[in-house]
Amino acid sequence: MSLAKRSTLAVVAATTLALSLTACGSGGGSAKPAAKNAGGDITVKIMVGGLNKQIYLPVMLAQNLGFFKAQGIEAQLSDEPAGVDAETAMLAGQVDAVVGFYDHNIDLQSKGKSTESVVQLLQAPGEVEMVRTDLADAVKSPADFKGRHLGVTGLGSSTNFLTQYLESKNGVQAGQATSIAVGAGSTFVAAMQNKQIDAGMTTEPTISMLMQKGLAKPLIDMRTAEGAKAALGGTYPSSCLYLTTDYVKKNPEAVQKLANAFVQTLKWIQGHTPAEITEKMPADYYAGVGKDVYVKALENEKSMYSPDGLMPAEGPQTVLNVLSAFDPTVKGHTVDLTKTYTDEFVQKAK
Structure with missing residues (x-):
C-alpha cells in the first residue's frame, strides 16, 4: 500500500472516530474516578x-x-505518532491523559471540548522545517511552499498547525500547498528519500537522521525559544500533559501526583548533562542515529525544556495568535485561555 493511500485511510479513520465523539459533550464524556x-x-x-x-x-x-x-502512580504509557490521534483517543475515553502540544487545548475549546494543560514540559516547539537537499536552492523560505508537498506527522496535528501558520504568514494561500501525513522517524525519512514530500516539519532524532543521510537541510529551526520567537512571534509553549477538565475535577489526587512526578523530572533534566539523560533512555530511541548524534541533538535543544513546568506568561496568547491566523475553527471565535491550562498543580508540586 502506498504512503499516500495509508495517509488517506488514516485520515478517514480519524474522521470517523471524531464524528462518533460529537455526542460526547464538553471534554469527551464523563470521566470516572481513577482506578x-x-x-x-x-x-x-x-x-x-x-x-x-x-x-x-x-x-x-x-x-x-x-x-x-x-x-503511587502506575503510568501505562502508549505511543501514537500523531498528536491529533492521541487527542481523539482521550476524548473517546480510551486513555486518561495525553502528552502532546498545548495548542490542541485551544483548538478543542473552539470545538466545544473542555481540556486543559496541567504541566508545561516545553517552552519551545522543538520542531524544524526540513527541506529536501536537492530543493534547498529552490525552497529558501515558506513563501516557496506554493505547489509543494509538505510532510507533517498527521493532518490536524501540531506540525500541521505550525506548517499552515508559516504558509499563511508568508503569503501562501489555503490550497496552494499540500500537507501530507507521513508520521515521524523512519516513515518521515522514507517520504523524504522517495521524494513524496518536498519539505516537512519534524523533531529530533528524525532531524539528525535526515542530516546524517544527506536527505534534507534545516529551513526554519524552532528548537530554541529564540528560534520559536523569530518564526512564530513569541514564546510558543508546546509539549504538555493535558487531560479533560472533567477528569481533572474528579481526580485531583491523581493529577497532583502526575504533576509532582513531571516537575521532579524537569528539575532532574536541568541538573544533568545530555549524556547523562541519554543513559536513562531506551537504547532503541537512538539506534537510528547512534548515541553520540542523539546526545549532540539533545545538547543543541536542551534549553527547550521548561525548568519548572509553569505556563509561560505570554505563551497562550502566542499560540492563539498562531491558530487564529489560519484555523477557521479558532479564527473569529472567543477563546477563554484561562480555561485551557492551570498552574495550580505545578505550584503545589514546587
Whole structure:
C-alpha cells in the first residue's frame, strides 16, 4: 500500500472516530474516578504523540527514573505518532491523559471540548522545517511552499498547525500547498528519500537522521525559544500533559501526583548533562542515529525544556495568535485561555 493511500485511510479513520465523539459533550464524556491496581497505586493511561521523540523525552525519563512509581502512580504509557490521534483517543475515553502540544487545548475549546494543560514540559516547539537537499536552492523560505508537498506527522496535528501558520504568514494561500501525513522517524525519512514530500516539519532524532543521510537541510529551526520567537512571534509553549477538565475535577489526587512526578523530572533534566539523560533512555530511541548524534541533538535543544513546568506568561496568547491566523475553527471565535491550562498543580508540586 502506498504512503499516500495509508495517509488517506488514516485520515478517514480519524474522521470517523471524531464524528462518533460529537455526542460526547464538553471534554469527551464523563470521566470516572481513577482506578487503582492491586498494590494501591493509581492507574493512569497516558498516550504520547511519539514516545521516542526528544520533545516528549520527559515521559519515559519519569518512568525510568521511578518518579511515577514513587508518587503511587502506575503510568501505562502508549505511543501514537500523531498528536491529533492521541487527542481523539482521550476524548473517546480510551486513555486518561495525553502528552502532546498545548495548542490542541485551544483548538478543542473552539470545538466545544473542555481540556486543559496541567504541566508545561516545553517552552519551545522543538520542531524544524526540513527541506529536501536537492530543493534547498529552490525552497529558501515558506513563501516557496506554493505547489509543494509538505510532510507533517498527521493532518490536524501540531506540525500541521505550525506548517499552515508559516504558509499563511508568508503569503501562501489555503490550497496552494499540500500537507501530507507521513508520521515521524523512519516513515518521515522514507517520504523524504522517495521524494513524496518536498519539505516537512519534524523533531529530533528524525532531524539528525535526515542530516546524517544527506536527505534534507534545516529551513526554519524552532528548537530554541529564540528560534520559536523569530518564526512564530513569541514564546510558543508546546509539549504538555493535558487531560479533560472533567477528569481533572474528579481526580485531583491523581493529577497532583502526575504533576509532582513531571516537575521532579524537569528539575532532574536541568541538573544533568545530555549524556547523562541519554543513559536513562531506551537504547532503541537512538539506534537510528547512534548515541553520540542523539546526545549532540539533545545538547543543541536542551534549553527547550521548561525548568519548572509553569505556563509561560505570554505563551497562550502566542499560540492563539498562531491558530487564529489560519484555523477557521479558532479564527473569529472567543477563546477563554484561562480555561485551557492551570498552574495550580505545578505550584503545589514546587
